[in-house]
Amino acid sequence: IACKDQLFSLQSLVEETGLPKPTLHRMLQQLESAGMLQRDADGRHYSTGVRLRRMAENLLLNNTVHGARHAVLRQLVEEVGESCNITALSGSEVLYLDRVETPAPLRFYLHPGSRVPAHCSASGKLFLGQMSP
Known part of the structure; x- marks a missing residue:
């Protein structure tokens, strides 16, 4: 489920x-x-849950390549x-x-781990611009 950007039904997971x-x-x-998982609004489809996403985010925030990406x-x-972000x-x-x-x-300071609504940041607008309507 975490590897694919889609919702899964019970039947599709069985298959x-x-x-x-x-x-x-x-x-x-x-x-x-x-x-770790959550059901979609229809109650029949599954996607990644909040706890799983937070765990993945913590791995990204605290991984061992932090020093290398910070140097870049x-x-x-x-x-x-200009200020630069990942x-x-x-x-x-x-x-x-x-x-x-x-x-x-x-300047406006945001520390690693900060969250802002996607429509309120330049990188969020980049993400939104790549999505289907």
């Missing part, structure tokens, strides 16, 4: 995994109650003279994974 329907249903219920951002800020779309929000500020006196 994909080859597991018996009752077994898969019990597994989905357990994953849903743990916050610092170099980019020196070249372009962000990810998380639901309807933009999650700031890393950021290097410009030395300019007037």
Whole structure:
């Protein structure tokens, strides 16, 4: 479910995994109650849950390549003279994974882990612009 950008029904998961329907249903219920999966509004489709997304975001925020990506951002800020970010779309929000500020006196500070509505940031507008209507 996490590898594909789509919703899954119980039947489509049975076909994909080859597991018996009752077994898969019990597994989905357990994953849903743990916050790892969630049901869509129609109650018949599953997608990644809030807890699973938060765990993935924490991995991105705290992984061992942080130093390397931060160095790249610092170099980019020196070249372009503007603040630079690495962000990810998380639901309807933009999650700031890393950021290097410009030395300019007037700036808006967002620390890694900050969240803003997608429509309120430049990177969020980039994400939204790549989506289907």
